Amino acid sequence: xxxxxxxxxxxxxxxxxxxxxxxxxxxxxxxxxxxxxxxxxxxxxxxxxxxxxxxxxxxxxxxxxxxxxxxxxxxxxxxxxxxxxxxxxxxxxxxxxxxxxxxxxxxxxxxxxxxxxxxxxxxxxxxxxxxxxxxxxxxxxxxxxxxxxxxxxxxxxxxxxxxxxxxxxxxxxxxxxxxxxxxxxxxxxxxxxxxxxxxxxxxxxxxxxxxxxxxxxxxxxxxxxxxxxxxxxxxxxxxxxxxxxxxxxxxxxxxxxxxxxxxxxxxxxxxxxxxxxxxxxxxxxxxxxxxxxxxxxxxxxxxxxxxxxxxxxxxxxxxxxxxxxxxxxxxxxxxxxxxxxxxxxxxxxxxxxxxxxxxxxxxxxxxxxxxxxxxxxxxxxxxxxxxxxxxxxxxxxxxxxxxxxxxxxxxxxxxxxxxxxxxxxxxxxxxxxxxxxxxxxxxxxxxxxxxxxxxxxxxxxxxxxxxxxxxxxxxxxxxxxxxxxxxxxxxxxxxxxxxxxxx
Numbered sequence: 001x002x003x004x005x006x007x008x009x010x011x012x013x014x015x016x017x018x019x020x021x022x023x024x025x026x027x028x029x030x031x032x033x034x035x036x037x038x039x040x041x042x043x044x045x046x047x048x049x050x051x052x053x054x055x056x057x058x059x060x061x062x063x064x065x066x067x068x069x070x071x072x073x074x075x076x077x078x079x080x081x082x083x084x085x086x087x088x089x090x091x092x093x094x095x096x097x098x099x100x101x102x103x104x105x106x107x108x109x110x111x112x113x114x115x116x117x118x119x120x121x122x123x124x125x126x127x128x129x130x131x132x133x134x135x136x137x138x139x140x141x142x143x144x145x146x147x148x149x150x151x152x153x154x155x156x157x158x159x160x161x162x163x164x165x166x167x168x169x170x171x172x173x174x175x176x177x178x179x180x181x182x183x184x185x186x187x188x189x190x191x192x193x194x195x196x197x198x199x200x201x202x203x204x205x206x207x208x209x210x211x212x213x214x215x216x217x218x219x220x221x222x223x224x225x226x227x228x229x230x231x232x233x234x235x236x237x238x239x240x241x242x243x244x245x246x247x248x249x250x251x252x253x254x255x256x257x258x259x260x261x262x263x264x265x266x267x268x269x270x271x272x273x274x275x276x277x278x279x280x281x282x283x284x285x286x287x288x289x290x291x292x293x294x295x296x297x298x299x300x301x302x303x304x305x306x307x308x309x310x311x312x313x314x315x316x317x318x319x320x321x322x323x324x325x326x327x328x329x330x331x332x333x334x335x336x337x338x339x340x341x342x343x344x345x346x347x348x349x350x351x352x353x354x355x356x357x358x359x360x361x362x363x364x365x366x367x368x369x370x371x372x373x374x375x376x377x378x379x380x381x382x383x384x385x386x387x388x389x390x391x392x393x394x395x396x397x398x399x400x401x402x403x404x405x406x407x408x409x410x411x412x413x414x415x416x417x418x419x420x421x422x423x424x425x426x427x428x429x430x431x432x433x434x435x436x437x438x439x440x441x442x443x444x445x446x447x448x449x450x451x452x453x454x455x456x457x458x459x460x461x462x463x464x465x466x467x468x469x470x471x472x473x474x475x476x477x478x479x480x481x482x483x484x485x486x487x488x489x490x491x492x493x494x495x496x497x498x499x500x501x502x503x
Contacts, residue, residue, distance in 0.1 A: 044230040045370060045396050046333040047132065048324060051145055051234065052313055053092070053241040054353065055339025057083070057364045059310070068253045068311045071318030072366070075337060077376040079368025080413050086424040086441060087385045090341040090353040090360035092241075093147035095385065099338070100127045100146060100155070102389035102404040104425070107500060111429045113147060118154075125403050127155045128389050132232040135398050140220055141234035143167050143213035167209045167216070167238075197285040198244035198305030200251040205315065208245055210237045214316035218323045225327045235320060239313045240343065242282060242352075244305030246312035254307050259300045263470075265293065265349040270474040272459035274430045274437065274450055279344075279351040293349050303345050331370055334395050336388065339363035347470060354428065356439035356448045358463070358471055361426040369395050372413055379416035382424040382441060383409045403502050423495045440492045446471065447488040460485060 059069040061076035062083070088098040089105050097103075097110040097117050105111055109120045117125075129139035138157045142165050146152055151162045158165075205211035217235045224231045239246065267276050282288055287298055294302070317337070324330050342360045344350045353360045365383065386406030393400050394408045412420065424441045430450070435458060439448040448461040462485055463471035475481045 042397065043332070044136070046224075046230050046329060047137075047232040047392060047396065048320070048333050048335045049128075049145070049232065049234045050317060050320070050335065050337040051096075051143075051236040052317075052337065052339045052364075053144060053236075053238050054341065054343045055240055055310075055313075055364055056342050056345075056359070057339075057362060059364060061366070062364065066254075066258070067307060069314045071314045071321060072337065072364075074318070075321060075335065075368055076366050079335065079366050079372065079376075080374055080416060081378040082365040082367070082383050082409070082412075083378050083380050084424070084441070085338070085363060085365035085383045085385065086361045086426055087341040087363055088425070089427055090355060091428075092340055093150070095340045096146050099340070099385040099388055100129075101125055102128075102386055102401070102406055104386060104405055104499060105427055107405060111433060113149070116150060118152070122403075126401055127152065128392060129155045129232050129234065131389075131393070131401055132396070132398070133157055135396075136230065137232045138224065138227065138229045139232040139234070140224075141165055141236065142216040142220065143210070143234075143236035144238055145234040145236040165216075167212050195243065195285065196287045197242050197282060198301055200246065200248045200305070200308065202248045205247060205312070207247065208239075208312070210239055210313055210316050213237060214319050217320050221320070221323050221327060221329070225329060237313045237316060239309035240306055243285065244302065244309050246305070246308040250308040250312040250315070251304065253311050254304055256300060256304050259303050259307075261296060261299055261303075262345070262347045264472055265346060267348045267350070268461075268463070268472050268474050270477055271461060272450065272474075274435060274459065275355060275357070275448070275461055275474075276348065276350055277352065277354045279354075281352045281354070294346075294351075299346050302351070306343075306345060333370070334392065335366075335368040336392065337364065337366045338385070338388065339365075356426055356428050356437050356446075356461075358441070358446055358465065361424075361439065361441070367391070367395075367413065369413065374413060374416055377416050379412050381409070381412050381416070381418075381420035382443070383412070383421065384424050405499060405502055423491065425496060425499050438492060438496060440488065440495060442488070442491075445484070445488060447476075447485070447492060449489060449492060460489070462488065 058064045059067055060073040061081050087095040089095055093113045094105050094110050097108050098105055101108055101117060103121065108117045110117050133139050140158050141156060148166060153162060156162060206215060213235060220233060283290060288294060324333060340363065341353050342363050343353055344359050347359055384406060387409050390400050390404050390406050390408040391410050394410045411418065422442065426439045428437045430437065435450055435452055437448050437450045439446060444464065444466045446463045446465060449457060450459040451457050460476035461474050462476040462481055464475060465471065476485050
């Protein structure tokens, strides 16, 4: 099976064609890509699969010129930027599980950090790298691809338990008080957490885990470049996950006096209580009060630290991309960069993720592939993270597993402005799973329905992102929007049922 016409012929690996075709024949029970394909002589493409934790679409290539992200922006100039890409649940393990399996949380039943998908889904459900292995690929990873506690040996070609490949995150250094203000030290006495939520130390990049992840990825690329087998390499960066630790030089890229706090530090008007969180993930750290909001000083330090982590991770990504170029692999490698979900930086007086808001469910997605007709452009089409699996298969010319619940977005890589999906769906549980919030993004609105296990509606949310981009007012209780709410509720019911069907 061959990749779409989007891609040019590459003859560097023709001697492996028979092996590749044999593998595809064995697994012919999978579906074939539906787009027009090229001749039977094309060699398989490699995949560089870059994951970034807690990354907001707040980058230079997303129009935020105050962020220093030159390397990600460089990748964007050689690929397509998806302006409206949405995760299926805004927390690490459910989001990554849905992306890696192609299943929505309601099908994998992974809604938390503890549940392991293989304890629930059928053995016939393969992950992205596992599927590529079955098609003749070699798959490795460094850092965080699945949730940190999940190694999933079936997804990788390397032997052993892969514990060393996780590159464990480091907590703040013992001398953290040297990096905070007097006000912060006073607040730290109110909370005996495991250190501050940020750190800036005069250390080399490899003093923190992501620097090591990048180095290991570079070493692995060199090894893989000497092999005849096509590869799938996952490179997962821990930042921008708390704590916001980055070398001092990346903090120095930003002027703290220029950092502005969000315009509104209160919840959206008329939003139900279950729509927000108490950001317990952040409250586990010193400097953070146990209940009330953080001070302006801490808020600015948090935003400063987050931006420093953006630039730190960007630098590591740049080194990996440079090595790919130097090894002559770029012209035969698909690159996908994604953040597992968004993150709030004080908007609504809220922090972290764990909600159905646009700020949490929307995350960056950039794809670059050999032979792309469209370079350095953007698309406003609605896409979902469950779409990444079928898209990679189509780009690589591989058959599609039958269990997938997403839709390949490869056509957008030739025509970014064409009509596309009507909605993107997300969800988030509350009250130990007794309540679920089902959320739907349309071109203009975000509608969320909260319901109990019987299906009874508990609350509704409606945000008009055309007139209220940050979503400061819930319109679901407004008489003026009653018809819109009913129409969207009907659409959500229909689209949610459709979303759980497989290809």
